[in-house]
Amino acid sequence: MTKCYPVALKLSGKLCVIVGGGKVAERKVQSLLECDAQVRVISPELTSRLWELANNGNIQYKPDKYKPADLYGAFLVISATDREDVNEAISAECRRRNILVNVVDAPAKANFFVPSTIRRGPLSISVSTNGKSPLMARLLREDLEALYGPEFGDFLEFLGSIREQAIENINNPQIRHKILSALADQETIRLLREGYLEQAKERVNNVYCSCGDQS
Template sequence: MYPINLKLDNRKCAVVGGGKVACRKIGRLLENNARITVISPEADSEIQDWARENKITWKQETYSKDLLEGFFCVFCATDNGDVNRQAAMDAKAAGILVNVASEPELCDFTVPGVVNRGRLQFTVSSEGASPAYTRLLRQDLEKRYHHGFGEMADFINSIRQELIHEKKEDKAATSQQRQKIWRQALTPEIIELIYNQDLDRAKNEIRNAINRAGS
């Protein structure tokens, strides 16, 4: 599968199903500001709460293909394999991206395990081969990459904006020149400093390297 991060802000996403699996899908979609419609005759209390708070739309109906009209993507998450497969086929026929929680072979995309550290995001996927293994690796990533890595991502972004403002990294500079600056600034030693939570020293080293490269 081709790895890609999608912006779902204001995108219409459907979740077919109203149980625990659907809840997990909805939670992630809410974090990404999607416009969510749940299609299920029954739903867990958490889904009902979201609907009452107008965070989602709940269509309290049995699934039918006409309910999928106009959606960008569909998550099939019922406890009925036949319904999931039918919804997946209907979505594909309509050109809608589809994810089936229990049958990765029917998916146009899978949802990886995610570790967020601010604007920095780590993902791990087995393309549905082993959710348990993916979960184990995600937990390992959570331990290895503390929140300082997210702080450093913000710092590096601020430096990039400074360089752009100072026209050291504007469109007149070649791609090779920009790459050279960052290769000199971001080294394995910097990663080691971040691992050791010596963020102040890491920031100073980056600034010094960029100043040397730009002089």
């Protein structure tokens, strides 16, 4: 089995084309908009939510059947139709043009997979089964959602600000490395999982201050 290389794409301002206007397409559109992508939807019909996004100018909408010209300028394409012939045509055209393409429920026609992902602020945790079982990926994601709540996102924002201070204010590379290595540990994760967000922040702040005094 060919192994996939996991990456995180920066899609801000990139044109992403969705072919299809149903509930699956709606979910894909929403996740792309969350990444600040420029989204174009090709479909004769749309869900009410997609109509709302189109009317508000959040997405480009072409009320027509798919044509190869619809892919012009696309960085990434997702085919979310229930037509096997259309999905095959989209896959072939994208491969010919070296465009990233995902075909929903047809991993053999795709050159990338969309993992099941949870987001907690700057924290993203993704689970992929290389297209073998989207259901299993979803179940594992739900387990992770219970383990990593919103407090992890809040904590990471705080931790990021402390890290920036250390990089900016501590010139000694050895001390700076010591501080950055000590800012988070398993005890910090335990505090967060038990709901002690402020105590976790205090712990990090104490580490930073005690090590910073040595600089």
